[in-house]
Amino acid sequence: MLYECQQLSFTTYYKIKENVKFIKRPNLTEEQELLFLEEVLHSLKTGQTLQSTLHLLNITSRSEFLKSITTDLMNYIEQGYRFGEAIERSQRFDATITSFLKNGDATGNLIKSIELSIRLLKRNIQLKQELKKVALYPIIVMSTLICVLFLMGKFMLPQFIKMFASYNATLPQITLVIMNVTEGVVKNFNLYFLGFLIMIGLIRRIGSMPLTRRNIEQILLKFTFFKEPYTDYRTFEFSYLLEAYLGSGALLEESLKLIQKNTTSYVLKDVLEKNMDNIHQGEKLHETLKRCPIISMRFLEMIKIADRTGDLKNILNTNVEYYDIKYQRRLEKLLIYVEPALTIFMALIVGVIVLAIMLPTLYLTTQVM
Structure with a gap:
């Protein structure tokens, strides 16, 4: 009896949980x-x-x-x-x-x-870990710089001001600029921090909008430096999803509908949505994909062969491995350029801060001598 009551209450709980949408x-x-x-x-x-x-x-x-x-x-x-x-x-x-x-x-x-x-999932996790490695270095450096600026504005620069005032000397312009910036940040830290959070929220909100995603994709496709790795990634994603859906037993049209629903590329979504009637009427897959600018030409030629021979699954499997390796190599090549660029950028910021600290000392030493 107790067991039946427990089962009844358990079932009732799940019915309530299922029906309450919020x-x-x-x-x-x-x-x-x-x-x-x-x-x-x-x-x-x-x-x-x-x-x-x-x-x-x-x-x-x-x-x-x-x-x-x-x-x-x-x-x-x-x-x-x-x-x-x-x-x-x-x-x-x-x-x-x-x-x-x-x-x-x-x-x-x-x-x-x-x-x-x-x-x-394993591939996505691996990709994110690689991107985190790239992002970790600038995040640490920027956090350190912010702390240095905060401490400098709070403790060091006020001492410089007093010291220069006692000798009737004028601070160098670069020090004045850094001082005014840090002093403003220190005094209005809460306001700036709130503004930063609001800005991040707006960027994430605007960035998730379909119109923004479409525009970003169009911009990436206009620059060769970004276009090739991006088309490789999207070609890999499409071929992998299509191979997976076909391998799980879905028909081609059903697989394309699932891809159209689940892909993160709005360019691909739009192409599949506009051509779904043509696909239903028997249009060849390569004819549909020809209208999608994020699919590579090499992949289109392979799909054209698959449409003619009917060996789509094997060709997809070959292309998944090829584009996975190719994209990984392009990403590694891109990271070779990104890391030095970030290092140079950080060095410039550090150099400005060092100048702002050292110049007053040198200037004051000269004045005293």
């Missing part, structure tokens, strides 16, 4: 998604059922987020939903990963879709 469920990070899917894949490959896999993860995991997810998923599955549908209803996973799992589960290729999801 409950915000936190999204998982890519690292958390990867951890969860690797655990599920390992258990499924050892021959366990999906329900027993989720139950085992729930009772053995030390992670609260993993316990929460498995609890949600077990209850959705008990209500009759498939695993991919349960993932979608949990609203915890990335849209692309969700579509992989939902489509793979519906077509009987769940393990394959989990493997593809893990592969994509």
